[in-house]
Amino acid sequence: LLGCARELARETGARTEALLVGHDVERHVATLTAYGADRVYLADDPRLTLYDTELYAAVAARVIEEHRPYAVLVPSTIMGRDLAARVAARLGLGLTGDCIGLEVDSEGRLIQLKPAFGGNIVAPILSRTMPQMTTVRPGVLAAVAPDWSVEADVRRVSLHELPEPRVRVLESVTDVSAAGAGLEHARVIVAVGKGVGGPENISVVRELAEVLGAPLGATRDVVDLGWLPRQHQIGLSGKSVAPDLYIAVAVRGPFNHTVGIKKAGTVVAINNSARAPIFRAADFGIVGDYAEIVPALAKALRERRGESGR
Numbered sequence: 001l002l003g004c005a006r007e008l009a010r011e012t013g014a015r016t017e018a019l020l021v022g023h024d025v026e027r028h029v030a031t032l033t034a035y036g037a038d039r040v041y042l043a044d045d046p047r048l049t050l051y052d053t054e055l056y057a058a059v060a061a062r063v064i065e066e067h068r069p070y071a072v073l074v075p076s077t078i079m080g081r082d083l084a085a086r087v088a089a090r091l092g093l094g095l096t097g098d099c100i101g102l103e104v105d106s107e108g109r110l111i112q113l114k115p116a117f118g119g120n121i122v123a124p125i126l127s128r129t130m131p132q133m134t135t136v137r138p139g140v141l142a143a144v145a146p147d148w149s150v151e152a153d154v155r156r157v158s159l160h161e162l163p164e165p166r167v168r169v170l171e172s173v174t175d176v177s178a179a180g181a182g183l184e185h186a187r188v189i190v191a192v193g194k195g196v197g198g199p200e201n202i203s204v205v206r207e208l209a210e211v212l213g214a215p216l217g218a219t220r221d222v223v224d225l226g227w228l229p230r231q232h233q234i235g236l237s238g239k240s241v242a243p244d245l246y247i248a249v250a251v252r253g254p255f256n257h258t259v260g261i262k263k264a265g266t267v268v269a270i271n272n273s274a275r276a277p278i279f280r281a282a283d284f285g286i287v288g289d290y291a292e293i294v295p296a297l298a299k300a301l302r303e304r305r306g307e308s309g310r
Helices: 004-013 026-034 053-067 078-091 179-185 199-212 220-224 255-261 291-304
Strands: 017-022 039-045 071-075 095-101 101-104 110-116 121-125 132-136 154-156 189-190 216-218 245-249 264-271 283-289
Touching: 004 071, 004 101, 017 026, 017 053, 026 039, 039 053, 053 078, 071 078, 078 095, 078 132, 078 283, 110 132, 110 216, 132 255, 199 216, 199 245, 199 291, 216 220
Parallel strands: 017 039, 039 154, 071 132, 095 132, 189 216, 189 245, 245 264, 264 283
Antiparallel strands: 101 110, 110 121
16 A cells, blocks of 8 residues: 555655554554655554544544645555544545555546446546545555665654543454455465355365465355355455465356456466356366365375375
8 A cells, every 4th residue: 555655646746654553553664664655653652552443533634634645545444444434524525435446647636446336347536525535455456565774754643632532442352253364465365156055065175275375265155145254255345365376166256256356366267167257367267066176186286295194
């Protein structure tokens, strides 16, 4: 996201700035600078240790009002979507959510690219309010190489008027079903589609994923049926991913799924129907029964890795 912001700043003659909020987070300043931030606004306070929508929105709104940036880019994560909506409402700004790309037109306006009509088209959105504000889906932008030689320019944000928190966290519990949380950063992903026939058959695909050390992705149909948790969903209403290798097993592959794998390197599709849409997005396709192909592929990979005894 910082790399994208830097490109937009270069085209508009602006500066790339980042807002860092939390407690004892100054160690992250160097990372933000290395990845493209010309300046970092640091809001550090014990009351900001845990994410609190009201407090974080108050900080972000104050910084935006004071510095009036050209655009505000927020990651379209669970917290990012929550925060961006609250800040936009507080400042009376338009907000384009879940964009998959950003461009600057000849008039210097920010073109926000967003899937529409069930993912059948990508619509360009223009904002009428300034600053222009958008959330960007993780996994759709190319990562930039960091430059650790850049010296950080840090400006501390005054928090003397920060409101007292009205929410108190009593307990924090890790969700053991969040196994798909690392999909956005995975180099290899194995995805399962409804074509496997039922949740009892997912173990066959999971075996291949384990051999490759890959997380398990899923289509919307699979998560809607409750076969896998929502965190595994890839596509228009799920996650966008950019692995080096994406293996789609029994995935039909309509546009609302393949829009989530546009940045994938090599796509391999395994499907028993040669007319499945997934083959249009695939670099390699195997037409056949996944129940025969996937175990054979997993076995061959194990043998190649010298794990035939397992």
